[in-house]
Amino acid sequence: MTSVFNFTFVPWFRSVAPYIHKFRNQTFVVALAGEAIAAGKLPHLAQDLAMIQSMGVKLVLVHGFRPQVNEQLRAKGHAPKYANGIRITDEVALDCAQEAAGQLRYEIEAAFSQGLPNTPMAGATIRVISGNFITARPVGIVDGIDFQHSGLVRKVDTGGITRVLDMGAMLLLSPFGFSPTGEAFNLTMEEVATSVASALQADKLIFLTEVPGIRMRPGEPESEDNPIDTELPLAVAEKLLADLPAANRPTDTAFYLQHCVKACKSGVERSHIIPFAVDGAILLEVYVHDGIGTMVVDEKLESLREALVDDVGGILQLIEPFEKDGTLVKRSRTEIERDADLYTVVEHDGVIFACAALYPYPEAHTGEMAALTVSPQVQGQGDGEKVLKRIEQRARAAGLHSIFVLTTRTMHWFIKRGFEQVDPEWLPEARKRKYNWDRKSQVLVKKL
Numbered sequence: 001m002t003s004v005f006n007f008t009f010v011p012w013f014r015s016v017a018p019y020i021h022k023f024r025n026q027t028f029v030v031a032l033a034g035e036a037i038a039a040g041k042l043p044h045l046a047q048d049l050a051m052i053q054s055m056g057v058k059l060v061l062v063h064g065f066r067p068q069v070n071e072q073l074r075a076k077g078h079a080p081k082y083a084n085g086i087r088i089t090d091e092v093a094l095d096c097a098q099e100a101a102g103q104l105r106y107e108i109e110a111a112f113s114q115g116l117p118n119t120p121m122a123g124a125t126i127r128v129i130s131g132n133f134i135t136a137r138p139v140g141i142v143d144g145i146d147f148q149h150s151g152l153v154r155k156v157d158t159g160g161i162t163r164v165l166d167m168g169a170m171l172l173l174s175p176f177g178f179s180p181t182g183e184a185f186n187l188t189m190e191e192v193a194t195s196v197a198s199a200l201q202a203d204k205l206i207f208l209t210e211v212p213g214i215r216m217r218p219g220e221p222e223s224e225d226n227p228i229d230t231e232l233p234l235a236v237a238e239k240l241l242a243d244l245p246a247a248n249r250p251t252d253t254a255f256y257l258q259h260c261v262k263a264c265k266s267g268v269e270r271s272h273i274i275p276f277a278v279d280g281a282i283l284l285e286v287y288v289h290d291g292i293g294t295m296v297v298d299e300k301l302e303s304l305r306e307a308l309v310d311d312v313g314g315i316l317q318l319i320e321p322f323e324k325d326g327t328l329v330k331r332s333r334t335e336i337e338r339d340a341d342l343y344t345v346v347e348h349d350g351v352i353f354a355c356a357a358l359y360p361y362p363e364a365h366t367g368e369m370a371a372l373t374v375s376p377q378v379q380g381q382g383d384g385e386k387v388l389k390r391i392e393q394r395a396r397a398a399g400l401h402s403i404f405v406l407t408t409r410t411m412h413w414f415i416k417r418g419f420e421q422v423d424p425e426w427l428p429e430a431r432k433r434k435y436n437w438d439r440k441s442q443v444l445v446k447k448l
Helices: 002-023 034-038 042-054 066-075 091-111 158-166 189-200 234-243 253-265 281-287 309-324 333-338 383-397 411-415
Strands: 027-032 058-063 134-138 151-156 170-173 176-178 184-186 204-209 231-233 270-275 294-297 304-306 343-348 351-361 366-374 402-407 420-422 442-447
Touching (some): 002 281, 027 042, 034 042, 034 066, 034 091, 042 091, 042 281, 091 170, 091 184, 134 189, 151 176, 151 184, 151 189, 158 189, 189 204, 204 253, 204 281, 231 234, 231 383, 234 253, 234 294, 253 270, 270 281, 304 383, 309 333, 309 366, 343 383, 351 383, 366 383, 383 402, 402 411, 411 420, 411 442
Parallel strands (some): 027 058, 027 204, 134 176, 204 270, 231 294
Antiparallel strands (some): 176 184, 402 442
16 A cells, blocks of 8 residues: 555656746735635635645635625525626625625634644644725716625735735735725625736636636536636637626626636736635646646737748757657658648747647547647746647647647656557557658557
8 A cells, every 4th residue: 555655646746846846936816705615615725725825825815705695684684686796785785794704704714723733734824814905996876776885996905915925924805895985895706806816916816616617618518528628828718708698697607707817918827717616626726737627828829829831940940959869750841831830839039939730630530749849948938838738729629539649758748748658559540551660659649
């Protein structure tokens, strides 16, 4: 048993280490839906967030309280009222919101104060600080509806938040804001989290939600052929959002997606939608390559794009050293010019730093990813993974069920990213006829 544990633990821990280094001193804004607390998920979530902070991440935690406020309202015989997905906060609802926020704040602080032996928080000292870091303004009257004490974020005290984070404390924010005259406004957790992440230029905005993420085909039910889309480039997410109906409920596809898009357009590099129902979801999303939910990522179009004929010279210059040492099969300029539209490239300031091509075999519902190359100048910075993700997106869009690679030296890189080794006989017939048996390339496949 010990040897089996060692065999699995050591490679796993080594695979996690790059993410630990990468995220140290970065800022994450985590938005926790009130439904997660109502479902009893707070103890484990607190443990996971405490571990993330212990690895050097600066955390801002924004909690929601939708079900808790509704429960308070029902106890007082008062029905919740919404319009356009925003609560209409009358005097009774404001009192209920303040009571719910106070209770949840104490529950969250208590969860981060536990330190029993033999638990993930043994020996941890998590200081949780909250306060009046949000200035708010009223929603006002919209389309004839008076939202009363419901508000919007006017200003975020970035200086105050930064000082708290630099002290090594975790910042806890309730969905409340205050006007300069001291009036309290009920805000939405989603808007507070998005506004804070944008103001801080946070590295990540993470929504822990009731939904598992965005599916490949959002209008269709869950199935093996309709999995969660683990990565949406900002441009794709914007187009999807434009095609979706307006969101009024948290379970609507566009509800959290609209905030992810807004955050990315405001300078937050990555925004995530992950399910609180899965134990350890935030650890799986942050420290595992493929993650568990949907990530909206701000990839600049000028840096990650499909190749043009004008890029052929740059592609040749990039892959030539790897052809000389035998890592890649030699390709002629004519061949690359002919297949230029099959290539994806990463370009910085007019220089091609990474590339790969997708050769589809539609009759076998698969495609070959060929000539995946990253310049030695930028290796280890994630450009290879960016190209791989884009190739996977292109393959899915073409209706392919898998992609495969042939390699003689980089087998382990692909295996770490979800590829599995198969016998060369697996190859589509058209590709098998071109297989070089003397080269003895290993064939690896990834299902999409």
